[in-house]
Amino acid sequence: MNSYIQYFASVSLNTDLFETNIINIILLLGILFVVIKKFLTENLTARKEKIVQGIENAETRLADSNKRYNEAKKQWSQMDIIIKEITQQMETTKQNVLKLKWDQGKDDLSKKFTTAIVVLRNRENKIFNDVTKEVSKKALNQVILKLKKQLGKVEQSAIVNMKITQLGE
Incomplete structure (x- = not known):
């Protein structure tokens, strides 16, 4: 222990403030560089790997997204074609249905008019x-009245008898 005391006693303390601060700063920077170098190198390497991995993942997701986008675009164009076909079929069906309804309506009206004409002719014939x-x-009745006035009872009996005999023949 005496040797330590002698060592510290022999070491003289530098009182020049400027020199001691520069030495202290250089020593501090040297110690920091040695101690922090390994820590910073490991952290920066890990950070670099994470960034590279994130970029690779983003590129993979971008490629997948582009594939899905192109597939969706293709399906959209196919759906557009299908919608156009369905619209054309719907128009054709609508025209056919309208034509069929028109023909049925025409036939129904024709039948109704024919029936109405037959009914009117029957009524006309009945009334006639x-x-x-x-x-x-x-x-x-007027002929009978005139005959009664102009003919006597004997003549009327003769005409009736004559008509009866004609009916019997």
Whole structure:
């Protein structure tokens, strides 16, 4: 222990502030460089590897995204073609249905008009027959009245007998 005391006693303390600070700073930087060099090198290497790996992952995701985008674009164009075909088929079907409905409507109207004409003709014939019967009845009644006034009972009996015999024959 005496040797340590003698060593410290023999070492003289430099009181020049400028020289001691520069030496202290150089020593501090040297110690920091030696101690921190390994730590910084490891951290920077790990950081570099993470960045490179992140870039590679991003490039992989970009390639996958481009593939999916191109596939979606292709499907979109296929869907567009399918939609156009469906629209054309729908227009054709619509025109066919409209034509069919038009033809059915025309046929239905034709049948209804034909039925209406037949009904009207039947009514016309019935009315004509009714009018003819009424006119015949009235004409026959007037003839009978005139005959009754102009003919006597004997002549009327003779005409009736003659008509009865004609009916019997």
